[in-house]
Amino acid sequence: MGLDIYFTDVFEVKPAILEKAGAFNVSLVNDLPLFVDPFLLFNSGKAEYQSLHDEIIRYLRFLRDRSVEGHIDDGLLEAWFTFREVKQNWLGFSRVGNRGSGLGLDFARALHRNLHTVFKSFGNETVTRGSHLEKLCLIKDGVGRDNISDFTTTLIKEYLLQYTQRFAQAHLAKQGRRVFTVEKIRFNYDTESWQRDHFELPTFDDDFVMLTPKDLLSKDEIWINRPELLYRVDEIGAALPNQALRAQVDRYFRQQLSKKPTDKEVRAARARTVEAFPEIIEYYIKLKEETGEEARSISSRRIRDAERLFIEEVQALRHILAESTAFYQTKGATYEEARARAMFLKDVIENKGGHRIFWVKGEPIRKEQDLHVLYRLTWFRSASDVSREVDDGRGPADFKVSRGAADKSLVEFKLGSNPKLKQNLQKQVAVYQKASDARHALKVITYFTVAERDRVDAILKELKLTNSPDIVLIDARSDNKPSGSKA
Numbered sequence: 001m002g003l004d005i006y007f008t009d010v011f012e013v014k015p016a017i018l019e020k021a022g023a024f025n026v027s028l029v030n031d032l033p034l035f036v037d038p039f040l041l042f043n044s045g046k047a048e049y050q051s052l053h054d055e056i057i058r059y060l061r062f063l064r065d066r067s068v069e070g071h072i073d074d075g076l077l078e079a080w081f082t083f084r085e086v087k088q089n090w091l092g093f094s095r096v097g098n099r100g101s102g103l104g105l106d107f108a109r110a111l112h113r114n115l116h117t118v119f120k121s122f123g124n125e126t127v128t129r130g131s132h133l134e135k136l137c138l139i140k141d142g143v144g145r146d147n148i149s150d151f152t153t154t155l156i157k158e159y160l161l162q163y164t165q166r167f168a169q170a171h172l173a174k175q176g177r178r179v180f181t182v183e184k185i186r187f188n189y190d191t192e193s194w195q196r197d198h199f200e201l202p203t204f205d206d207d208f209v210m211l212t213p214k215d216l217l218s219k220d221e222i223w224i225n226r227p228e229l230l231y232r233v234d235e236i237g238a239a240l241p242n243q244a245l246r247a248q249v250d251r252y253f254r255q256q257l258s259k260k261p262t263d264k265e266v267r268a269a270r271a272r273t274v275e276a277f278p279e280i281i282e283y284y285i286k287l288k289e290e291t292g293e294e295a296r297s298i299s300s301r302r303i304r305d306a307e308r309l310f311i312e313e314v315q316a317l318r319h320i321l322a323e324s325t326a327f328y329q330t331k332g333a334t335y336e337e338a339r340a341r342a343m344f345l346k347d348v349i350e351n352k353g354g355h356r357i358f359w360v361k362g363e364p365i366r367k368e369q370d371l372h373v374l375y376r377l378t379w380f381r382s383a384s385d386v387s388r389e390v391d392d393g394r395g396p397a398d399f400k401v402s403r404g405a406a407d408k409s410l411v412e413f414k415l416g417s418n419p420k421l422k423q424n425l426q427k428q429v430a431v432y433q434k435a436s437d438a439r440h441a442l443k444v445i446t447y448f449t450v451a452e453r454d455r456v457d458a459i460l461k462e463l464k465l466t467n468s469p470d471i472v473l474i475d476a477r478s479d480n481k482p483s484g485s486k487a
């Protein structure tokens with residue numbers, strides 16, 4: 001495996017050229033946790049983006065109208081309501097490489113059921129400024145940012161492919177591109193069927209690569225999202241313009257709570273309140289529309305942070321590793337290699353400003369998945385096979401590193417705040433190790449506060465693991481780091 005990780009590496013394009021085109025420099029090793037946010041289309045000053053959003057809403061109206069008509073057989077459900085993941089954009093969450101699950105029949109049936117009520121007023125809104133696809137993720141749990149992003153990407157795929165084709169024809173060598181036939185490009189409302197088309201696109205690993213403009217992307221959450229809705233139910237309910245409705249919402253919510261409600265109980269009560277009073281959704285969306293200018297600046301900042309961490313810092317590591325020839329001369333030692341990569345990741349977060357990706361408005365965003373992506377991106381130019389979420393019969397491990405049957409090591413990432421950290425260190429990794437016949441298991445623990453560090457230290461001391469080489473601690477605190485971009 002060479003040192004080619006990113007689009008600009010593989011296709012030998014200067015990053016400045018890609019930057020001028022406004023496209024994100026995707027990794028062709030593993031998906032990056034970024035998402036297409038439909039609100040950035042809706043709220044854009046670009047007429048072409050607003051037109052794309054209009055087309056999304058037009059298609060949803062078509063689905064709603066078919067749903068209102070009654071039963072839809074599985075054949076038409078699959079044709080109209082299901083969407084394969086557009087894996088060629090190398091964005092989102094995937095277990096290995098860029099292969100995600102897509103939007104299958106379960107999603108299709110849920111969408112078919114909800115369209116009768118959720119989108120009943122599409123085009124005739126009285127509270128909000130416009131119609132929004134994101135309503136899908138507000139009604140109930142189960143439809144997340146990755147689903148909304150996949151849905152949006154599919155419905156604007158023709159635009160993205162044309163965008164990529166223009167870039168490829170202008171800047172890529174002829175051997176780096178070829179013509180592909182792509183399915184589900186545009187919907188024909190006369191025949192009620194999807195059409196295919198042909199595009200000259202970048203070719204990689206016998207497939208095409210699709211570029212995405214950075215101003216359509218966000219990280220962590222899309223602008224209109226269910227976690228924030230539930231968090232703000234009390235605030236939104238108290239601001240409803242109808243006095244009688246305000247009183248009903250407040251009474252309904254409080255009747256569900258015990259005298260000393262737990263966080264779980266409060267969240268469940270909020271979810272039931274939203275389900276009972278869908279007007280809350282309309283006023284939440286109105287609030288997000290009114291503060292929509294923040295969406296662009298916040299997304300831009302998060303994408304810049306993602307570029308810095310997932311691209312710039314990894315590229316710096318790549319050059320350090322490339323110069324360390326002894327590092328690659330190690331044979332049959334996956335444990336040493338896995339530990340070295342973890343130590344490089346530790347250095348990025350602790351000493352090179354990488355901790356900032358985990359902090360928003362002074363609060364830590366504790367995400368094991370970001371750590372997984374960073375770690376996977378350090379596995380370039382290695383003879384080892386690296387796989388994620390491996391399930392060998394007794395549960396999945398985060399990573400298995402192997403060179404044949406005789407040399408296997410496991411790597412588990414845990415947060416210092418994990419309530420089951422002690423249990424995991426005692427039993428879980430040993431179970432994974434036995435199930436996969438791995439010789440070694442490495443535990444990487446990340447903490448964000450002094451209290452978390454002290455908790456981790458106490459657990460390690462109790463288990464007599466304080467000086468274990470199998471434990472790598474990563475300090476992602478923000479209060480002990482320099483303010484500059486580099487330490």
